Amino acid sequence: xxxxxxxxxxxxxxxxxxxxxxxxxxxxxxxxxxxxxxxxxxxxxxxxxxxxxxxxxxxxxxxxxxxxxxxxxxxxxxxxxxxxxxxxxxxxxxxxxxxxxxxxxxxxxxxxxxxxxxxxxxxxxxxxxxxxxxxxxxxxxxxxxxxxxxxxxxxxxxxxxxxxxxxxxxxxxxxxxxxxxxxxxxxxxxxxxxxxxxxxxxxxxxxxxxxxxxxxxxxxxxxxxxxxxxxxxxxxxxxxxxxxxxxxxxxxxxxxxxxxxxxxxxxxxxxxxxxxxxxxxxxxxxxxxxxxxxxxxxxxxxxxxxxxxxxxxx
Numbered sequence: 001x002x003x004x005x006x007x008x009x010x011x012x013x014x015x016x017x018x019x020x021x022x023x024x025x026x027x028x029x030x031x032x033x034x035x036x037x038x039x040x041x042x043x044x045x046x047x048x049x050x051x052x053x054x055x056x057x058x059x060x061x062x063x064x065x066x067x068x069x070x071x072x073x074x075x076x077x078x079x080x081x082x083x084x085x086x087x088x089x090x091x092x093x094x095x096x097x098x099x100x101x102x103x104x105x106x107x108x109x110x111x112x113x114x115x116x117x118x119x120x121x122x123x124x125x126x127x128x129x130x131x132x133x134x135x136x137x138x139x140x141x142x143x144x145x146x147x148x149x150x151x152x153x154x155x156x157x158x159x160x161x162x163x164x165x166x167x168x169x170x171x172x173x174x175x176x177x178x179x180x181x182x183x184x185x186x187x188x189x190x191x192x193x194x195x196x197x198x199x200x201x202x203x204x205x206x207x208x209x210x211x212x213x214x215x216x217x218x219x220x221x222x223x224x225x226x227x228x229x230x231x232x233x234x235x236x237x238x239x240x241x242x243x244x245x246x247x248x249x250x251x252x253x254x255x256x257x258x259x260x261x262x263x264x265x266x267x268x269x270x271x272x273x274x275x276x277x278x279x280x281x282x283x284x285x286x287x288x289x290x291x292x293x294x295x296x297x298x299x300x301x302x303x304x305x306x307x308x309x310x311x312x313x314x
Contacts (some may be wrong), residue, residue, distance in 0.1 A: 041091075042189070106150065131161055182244075227242060236297055
């Protein structure tokens, strides 16, 4: 059941990292300014307090992609220590017409910019330039400073798309009220994410598993408008997700399908997985589907080693 994943990893290629603070750092102006309007998903993590929770660290180590590990190593080699210098890490996946989905990362923190530049000069690493941006190669990716407290990184094409948005060549996040409104509902959480309509439809199909093959899902799919969730490690593991639908009937039908999916998964679940599924609450409230998962850290760390987690976090 991919719903447990959700709370564990978020469904994006770079869904990773976690935190344990009681409050989150909002996205800064520079960070918001590079997010294109045609967003598929935004995932934001309070990176600074990640080390305060053994569970958060276990989850981070379990799902951190190899590409990001290489990027972190490259940053350290250039004098930027993610564990020391990063306050918040945000990943944005967005659609580019005729080119598909692209992903960029935005880091916020007190970066040693002058020391970084000095080391680049010493090692004779020259940046390329796109308008006013200086772009440096970094661990198979590229990165640039948006200001002294914000870095942007990703592959070359994705970085260019984001910088085009920054420079006003494409529409920005603020012109997408569905995503902006969803962000306002969850961005006080240490870990939060928002997903657009098409992404939500795909996510729910995966989350429902066998239950998605029921005729009711095809009926309600087009009435799913978006989703958002928040996750906290302050007292155990607490995950809350809302799927926004067009009406209360759709939300109720989706709730019934989700419950059917949980029952189906329990039939083949291990004791650890079954315990996790039993800690999940599914309900509807008006036009929203609500999914809540709450458990203690010990049980959650056991879940990280299960086949279920490995399946849903791929």
